[in-house]
Amino acid sequence: MSIFEKIKESSVSRRTFLKWSGVSATPIVFGGVATKKYLKPKAVAATQKDDEETIIPTCGTTNCGGRCLIKTHVKDGKIVRITTDDAEEDSLICPQIRACLRGRSYRKFVYNPNRLKYPMKRVGKRGEGKFERISWDEAIDTIYKETKRITDKYGPASRYSTYASGNWGGIASGRTMFKKLMALTGGYLGYHNTYSSAQTSNATPYTYGTGATGSSLDSLVNSKLIILWGHNPAETIFGTSNFYLKRAKEAGAKIYVVDPRYTNSGIGLADEWFPIRPTTDNALMDAMTYVILTEKLHDKDFLDKYCIGHDEDHMPENIPEGESLESYILGKKDGIEKTPEWAEKICGLPANKIRQLARDYAMAKPAALLQGYGPQRHMNGEQIVRGATVLASLTGNVGKNGGWASGQGGFSRTSVASVPQVENPLGITIPCFLWTDAVTHGTEMSADDGVRGLKDGETLPSNIKLIFNLAGNALLNQHGDINETAKILEDESLVEFIVVSDVFMTPSAKFADILLPSNTFFERHDIGLPWGYGDYAILSQKVSENLYESKSDYEWLTLLAEKMGVKDKFTEGKTEKDWARWVVEETKKQDPSFSTWEQMQKNGIHKWKFDKPTIGFEKQISDPENNPFPTPSGKIEIFSKDLWDMDNHEEIPAIPKHIAVGEGPESELTKKYPLQMIGWHYKRRCHSIHDNNPWMEEAGKQEMWVNEMDAQKRNLKDGDIAKVFNDRGVVQIPVKITNKIVPGVVAIPQGAWYTPNKDGIDTRGSINVLTTLKPSPLAKGNPQHTNLVEVEKI
Numbered sequence: 001m002s003i004f005e006k007i008k009e010s011s012v013s014r015r016t017f018l019k020w021s022g023v024s025a026t027p028i029v030f031g032g033v034a035t036k037k038y039l040k041p042k043a044v045a046a047t048q049k050d051d052e053e054t055i056i057p058t059c060g061t062t063n064c065g066g067r068c069l070i071k072t073h074v075k076d077g078k079i080v081r082i083t084t085d086d087a088e089e090d091s092l093i094c095p096q097i098r099a100c101l102r103g104r105s106y107r108k109f110v111y112n113p114n115r116l117k118y119p120m121k122r123v124g125k126r127g128e129g130k131f132e133r134i135s136w137d138e139a140i141d142t143i144y145k146e147t148k149r150i151t152d153k154y155g156p157a158s159r160y161s162t163y164a165s166g167n168w169g170g171i172a173s174g175r176t177m178f179k180k181l182m183a184l185t186g187g188y189l190g191y192h193n194t195y196s197s198a199q200t201s202n203a204t205p206y207t208y209g210t211g212a213t214g215s216s217l218d219s220l221v222n223s224k225l226i227i228l229w230g231h232n233p234a235e236t237i238f239g240t241s242n243f244y245l246k247r248a249k250e251a252g253a254k255i256y257v258v259d260p261r262y263t264n265s266g267i268g269l270a271d272e273w274f275p276i277r278p279t280t281d282n283a284l285m286d287a288m289t290y291v292i293l294t295e296k297l298h299d300k301d302f303l304d305k306y307c308i309g310h311d312e313d314h315m316p317e318n319i320p321e322g323e324s325l326e327s328y329i330l331g332k333k334d335g336i337e338k339t340p341e342w343a344e345k346i347c348g349l350p351a352n353k354i355r356q357l358a359r360d361y362a363m364a365k366p367a368a369l370l371q372g373y374g375p376q377r378h379m380n381g382e383q384i385v386r387g388a389t390v391l392a393s394l395t396g397n398v399g400k401n402g403g404w405a406s407g408q409g410g411f412s413r414t415s416v417a418s419v420p421q422v423e424n425p426l427g428i429t430i431p432c433f434l435w436t437d438a439v440t441h442g443t444e445m446s447a448d449d450g451v452r453g454l455k456d457g458e459t460l461p462s463n464i465k466l467i468f469n470l471a472g473n474a475l476l477n478q479h480g481d482i483n484e485t486a487k488i489l490e491d492e493s494l495v496e497f498i499v500v501s502d503v504f505m506t507p508s509a510k511f512a513d514i515l516l517p518s519n520t521f522f523e524r525h526d527i528g529l530p531w532g533y534g535d536y537a538i539l540s541q542k543v544s545e546n547l548y549e550s551k552s553d554y555e556w557l558t559l560l561a562e563k564m565g566v567k568d569k570f571t572e573g574k575t576e577k578d579w580a581r582w583v584v585e586e587t588k589k590q591d592p593s594f595s596t597w598e599q600m601q602k603n604g605i606h607k608w609k610f611d612k613p614t615i616g617f618e619k620q621i622s623d624p625e626n627n628p629f630p631t632p633s634g635k636i637e638i639f640s641k642d643l644w645d646m647d648n649h650e651e652i653p654a655i656p657k658h659i660a661v662g663e664g665p666e667s668e669l670t671k672k673y674p675l676q677m678i679g680w681h682y683k684r685r686c687h688s689i690h691d692n693n694p695w696m697e698e699a700g701k702q703e704m705w706v707n708e709m710d711a712q713k714r715n716l717k718d719g720d721i722a723k724v725f726n727d728r729g730v731v732q733i734p735v736k737i738t739n740k741i742v743p744g745v746v747a748i749p750q751g752a753w754y755t756p757n758k759d760g761i762d763t764r765g766s767i768n769v770l771t772t773l774k775p776s777p778l779a780k781g782n783p784q785h786t787n788l789v790e791v792e793k794i
């Protein structure tokens, strides 16, 4: 069956297919289930009445890769029901943006009786969770005085806002507005990276010169084979990934999943699961490269024309013999050929399966290797990212429709206007994961620790002394090594003042000195954009007035700005709604096809439509003379001279390779802690949000996956409560025995709220009790999936 016939059988529209394929005149008769399904149009309108309910469209601004259309049905000022995008059109060029189960449970978020209702000040020891109600006046006055005292004593580099993603809106989140206020009043210590993607955002540019890799998702319907490598969009939600993966499958693409777990994406989409041990991805990639090179399945013309470092004839100047990818793979220097049999011992996937995976990927043209962010959140995560970029280049799948330039995947072809920022006069940033280091010994931290903005030989001017933690749980729960982090926070001689603003009393909120009740996105305006993959923007629209005494971060920071004498510069005379309108109107000036403010209010969403996929690096491949890759060599750098020059060839090699990690399957520590432990983003939470949502508790219990063989060895039965431990702490959690996880590995879904008992043992299954504060070597990112533990029945 030709690709044309396959797509004809799917729900792809004729117009779209003709434009993409270049086919011009074949008559097609459409009908059948896919077309009939959308015959009944239902408009989305702010003023639409439905049994006296007013429907107001909005959008969640939590840090979810989705950003979906949430249609709130409001009656007597209260949200009585939530529905989602049911637009008439649901096609390749205009998919519906439907909410997931979390989105449909938002009423239990906004009307949760446990919301923080008024400002409070700490009365017990820090972290104990004892607070007393105060007025907003007292709260703002205390914050003002403490900010002034600490700034006068330690300088602006002592002021820090922790990484926080509970409000990931585009215009006025606390993290954005903190930066503006502090920049207007002398500066602050900034951060770079994210907790999600530090390794890939730092490593990918060493190959391509940019992290904007991948292509638009609609290109996937042209793929013959798609490999989801540690990628689980069914639960994590990356824009419209699931929609396009389903369409690709209908069009005939095979889908493989490489993962230690047989994920929901695997269950729903995959033709085959290739299970591997965590941290061993590069052993598998090395062996795939061995098969592809020795069986001459590589695209030699592509490599010779566009790449550098693949063999000894294509190396940068002044690099000694034997450092190319080919030399490493064939063992010319270390004497170890990276055969499938070699890799099998490390990654656990049988050699014949490694050969199959390599051959299928190399021979299915075009093929797309999509990597999720899970595999890169390892101690050797940078290698895993660059290994995938090499496989894509080796097989000539970069710059091709249906191929995929693997790596960060930050490709985006749509954008909206950015709210103007104020430059930080201090100009110094730390890797966000290293804030605890900057608390305990910031004045010893230099560029070697990943600090940016310092001159040669300089260190940070101050330790962190003042923390604003706004809509974030990375102050404790989402950071590494919770027990160690709690000790640092409890010590009032280190951080002298902590402000927290949140919707609930999270484990992080308990460490506040002043605790402020935040409103939710239902009570304010903002703009929502998906993580790169998705051609749409949503107006996050106010549906309700602030509940209780809550305020948005923008509202109370404006009060603080007034006290600091910079209110006018801070707000520029605008409310959050004014800023949202400004973004819409500025975007329309740049792109006349964009919706008007009135249309956005009515429809809630703007969907861009494209006639054909946009292919990452298409120009670099079709016209390399005029469009070099933005790397030092102008080519795809399989060998990176920049990495070579760092002169740390064991930890940070110039070509990606398997590096055994301290807490991996090859580690000595396995004698004490024999099980690898990983986390994953669970469908029932968005990071740690919704852990206290009763509907989500019904949708997915907090439990640890254990393979049957490991359970038998420990006499564990399904539902038993187990103790999981290592040198960093102890967690109690129910056990789910399943063969959907490889032997030797356990998995705890991330985001459960740390709930210690009197002995300091977490009773909720909060994974970061067991994770480390040690960062990955290049990005200084969090390696939260690289852990060894032991499990015992209680």
Ligand code: SF4
Binding pocket: 060, 064, 065, 066, 067, 068, 098, 099, 100, 101, 102, 103, 104, 237, 686
């Ligand atoms: S949690 Fe994410 S995927 Fe689910 S409805 Fe909200 S924005 Fe959409």
